[in-house]
Amino acid sequence: MSTAHRLLKACLIMDQRKNLKGWIHVLLFIPLFGVSFGEVRYSLPEEMQRGSVIGNIARDLGLKVTDLDARRARVVAEGTRQLCELDxxxxxxxxxxxxxxxxxxxxxxxxxxxxxxxLEDPLQAYSLVLDITDINDNSPVFAAGEIKLDLVESTVLGRRFPLESAHDPDLGTNSVREYKLSPNEHFALEMSTQMNGNGYPELVLKKPLDREAQAEHVLKINGIDGGRPVRSGTASIFIRVLDANDNVPVFSQRVYKVSVPENSPIGTLIATLNATDLDEGVYGEIAYSFSHLSDKMGGVFEINPLSGEVRVAGSIDYEEASTHELDVQAKDGGGQASHCKLVIDVIDVNDNKPVIEIKSASANVAEDSKPGTMVALINVYDLDTGSSGRVTCTIPEDVPFKLVSEVKNYFMLVTDGILDREFQSEYNITVTATDAGSPSLSGLNVLKIVVTDINDNPPTFTQKEYDANILENQPVGTFVIKLKAEDTDDASNAKILYQISRDTNSEASSFLTINAETGELFTSRLFDYEQSVHFQIKVTARDGGDPPLSSTCTINVFIKDQNDNAPVVLYPVQTTGFIAEDMVPVEAPRGYLVTKVVAVDADSGHNAWLSYRILRATRPNLFMVGLHTGEIRTVRAFMEDDEPKHTVLVLVTDNGHETLSATVTVSIAVGDGLPVLNELFEFAEESPDSENITLYLIIALAAVSSLFILLISGVFYFKLCRRSYVYRSTTANLPVFPGTYCPPSFTDLSRCGTLLKDERYDSFLTTGSWRGDFRFVSNTDTDTLKKRSAAYQSTLRRTSTDRNTLKVRAGAPHPCYVMQ
Known part of the structure; x- marks a missing residue:
């Protein structure tokens, strides 16, 4: 401050002849600033034109001008008056x-x-202090343009009459410095000083008055300030000379000093003034009045003209004025008057609540903000003084924020813990300001703080692994399954896009496509159960954050079988123009095993369960076929009139919803001299003597037990099949198919005892007696059903001598045929 004043003084000395505008511009460009907690101080004169530059904040604070717009910089005032703005x-x-x-x-x-x-983003606050200096823009003004005095002609010389001082709102040299009285013979003007140091003029009688010589005197008084240029105000003094009134009213005290609490009710007695006059009659009657009182004070205090009681007439506010100094006049009936001072000290009471103002435009904080991050700037003030004006500011303890104060009356709300938007997205913090008055008063303000989201949570699938089932041969674009991932973040950080993971096998990923927005999976090609029963893909859910986060789930796709493969007859082998013949002894009894139709179905489950029945035969009642075994047996013994050769057309059907079938022609030749094998005989002659009730009971009990054992064995068998274990009992002396009759797409597993590693097909052969099974001579190369047509074409026609290859073999294990 001192540097600026010295510069100003130097400018005034050099340019005394220049007008006021010249040194105003000098002041304008002398910013006085000192940085203390980001404080900048400027000194400027009052009454500057709108748009005038006070100073460059960006330069003085070391900020970049481009940051002001980017960070939404603005200037806010304490209170409501905004007298300056930021460009x-x-x-x-x-x-x-x-x-x-x-x-x-x-x-x-x-x-x-x-x-x-x-400034915001991040929030910062700088203190700006404007020191407004005074200019001489006001002239001295007398409250009353006319001052009237009644003086008796016997007034003693040297008598002093206080006059109303002129009021000049300016300060220092710009306020009233001297008074001048118009030239006259009887009166002179002298200055006197009040208790507070302010001077006021007094009219002093210098020459005796003579009413008969001059009954009235008219004087002029000028109040002159010390500004440049000089300003002045004038009042007229009308003096009326009265006949002798020897005594003037005399106050008991020259100065009365009292105090009154602010907000005292109207009518409250403040003081009782007392003046006495030794005269009698009209000259001894005293009337009290305020000699000069502004309009504002006239509405606050009133005086009883007879009793001298001063009472409250309006609202007394300590915050507007802490002290009032009133001039009181006591005037008798003869016009003689005296004056005293009434000094009223206003006692402050705690009648103002603390005021809380939020200075930040928005209170948003990112959830990853570190402890100590400034969130909002709060200005707290109390219009009261003393202890009533001392304010403490608090917020609830159960929030991750705290208040920090580095500048008086300003509090920074900063983070004091870890924020998690997913746990709590906003806080309504009640800021409480309490003063130290008695009783204390409090002010409240609710600050809403929004926790902004960051991408700190990856998408999460509702399941880590999904199972999807779909029938084979479904058209492209068939819906498979809908995946669902959730992200607890917000806005773009929670926008999820789905894609098939790059970790997925390229062949598997080609089967499905995914809707990136909905997570729905669709087929992109036809599925073939016989080619693939199960495959696995991985799907990635990626959010829209920066950087994005992702998670992966696994989808197990199981292809369900459809009945899309017809049964394939393995034996008897039939090629174009040739049908193999099976030989049966002419002495074969009823129930003798002639041959067996062996067929398989590439489907699985119920779709591969095969049934056999005879469509047509040379002799309808000579042969029968097992419904599930495919074994062709004699129904009766051969007769002489039976043909030596028979043809049987067998229909093989599967168990699908829409059944598929195949037919095979079996050629049977009846030969003489062939031995009858007991192992191929199914029915025994039953003796009528054995048919009794005991035998029936035993058979029934054995049947029930067998069914129970068969059920347990079946369950155990299927469990073993699922685990790729197959056990076959040894069957000796069964017919053996020559290797040339076995298509290359089938394999003899009699020596391995387990299914092939590729378990895509659940093969079902005959379910009859093991004695009725056939086996091939040797293993053949495995192949898929897709190559079976080639296998059939590669099968050579056999001559009639090949038919004799059917023979009894002993000790060989029963085979298990599986399609590759």
């Missing part, structure tokens, strides 16, 4: 409204305006 394009602080020091600070010796420069 973000240049960084200049500009005058936005008329600044009148007398209006803002009245008679205060120092006029300070406090502002805050706020």
């Amino acid at each position: 973000t394009a240049s960084g200049n602080l500009l005058i936005s409204q008329r600044i009148d020091r007398e209006e803002l600070c009245a008679q205060a010796s120092v006029c300070i305006l406090q502002y805050q420069l706020l």
Whole structure:
């Protein structure tokens, strides 16, 4: 401050002849600033034109001008008066409204305006202090343009009559410095001083008055300030000379000093003034009045003209004025008057609640903010003084925030813990300001703080693994399954896109496509159960954050079988123009095993269960076929009139919803001299003598037991099949198919005892007696059903001598045929 004053003084000495505008511009470009907690101080004169530059904030604070717009910089005032504004394009602080020091600070010796420069993203606050200096923009003014005095002609010389002082709102040299009285013979003007140091003029009688010589005197008094240029105010003094009234009213005290609490009710007695006059009659009657009282004070106090009681007439507010000094006049009936001073000290009471103002435009904080991050700037003030004006500010303890104060009356709300938007997305924090008055008063303000989201949570699938089932041969675009992933983040951080993971096998990923937005999976090609029973893909859910986060789930796709494969007859082998013949002894009894139709189905489950029945035969009642075994047996013994050769057409059907079938022609030749094998005989002659009730009971019990054992064995068998274990009992002396009759797509597993590694097909052969099974001579190369047509074409026609290859073999294990 001292540097600026010295510069100003030097400028005034050099340019005394220049007008006021010249040194105003000098003051304008002398910013006084000192950085203390980000504080900048400027000194400027009042009454500057709107748009005038106070200073460049960006330069003085070391900020980049481009940051002002980017960080939404603005200037806010304490209270409601915004007298300046920030030009973000240049960084200049500009005058936005008329600044009148007398209006803002009245008679205060120092006029300070406090502002805050706020920047966001991140939130920062700088203190701006404007020191408003006074200019001589007001002339001295007398409250009454005419001063009337009644003086008796016997007034003694040297008698002093206090006059109303002129009022000049300016300060220092710009206020009233001297008074001048118009030239006259009887009166002179002298200055006197009040208790507070303020001077006021007094009219002093220098020459005796003579009513008969001059009954009235008219004088002029000028109040002159010390500004440049000089301003002055004038009042007229009308003096009426009265006949002798020897005594004037005399106050008991020259100065009365009292105190009254603010907000005292109207009518409260403040003081009782007392003046006495030794005269009698009209000259001894005293009337009290305020000699000069402003309109504002006239509405606050009133005096009883007869009793001298001063009472409250309006609202007394300590915050507006802490002290009132009133001039009281006691005037008798003869016009003689005396004056005293009434000094009223207003006692402050705690009648103002603390005020809480949120200075930040928005209170948003990112959930990954570190502890100590500034969230909002709070200005707290109390218009009361003393302990009533000391304010403490608190917030609830159960929030991850705290208040930090580095500048008086300003509190920074900073983070004091870890924030998690997914746990709590916003806080309504009640800021409580409490003063130290008795009783104390509190102010409340609710600050809403929104926790902004960051991408800290990856998408999460509702299941880590999904199972999907789909029938084979479904058209492309068939819906398979819908995946669902959830992300607890917000907005774009929670927008999820789905894609088939790159970790998925390329062949498997070609089977399915996915809707990136909905997570729905669709087929992109036809499925073939016989080619693939199960495959696995991985799907990645990726959010829209930066950087994005993702998670992966696994989808197990199981292909269900459809009945899309017809049964294939393995034996008897039939090629174009040739049908193999099976030989049967002419002595074969009823139930003798002639041959067996062996067929398989590439489907699985119920679709592969095969049934056999005879469509047509040379002799309808000579042969029968097992429904599930395919074994062809004799129904009766051969007769002489039976043909030597028979043809049987067998229909093989599967158990699918829409059945598929195949037919095979079996050629049977009846030969002489062939031995009858007991192992191929199914029915025994039953003796009528054995048919009794005991035998029936035993058979029934054995049948029930057998069924139970068969059920247990079947369950155990299927469990073993699922685990790729197959056990066959040894069957000796069964017919053996020559290797040339076995298609290359089938394999003899009699020596391995297990299914092939590829378990894509659940093969079902005959379910009859093991004695009725056939086996091939040797193993053949495995192949898929897709090559079976080639296998059939590669099968050579056999001559009639090949038919004799059917023979009894002993000790060989029963085979298990599986399609590759």
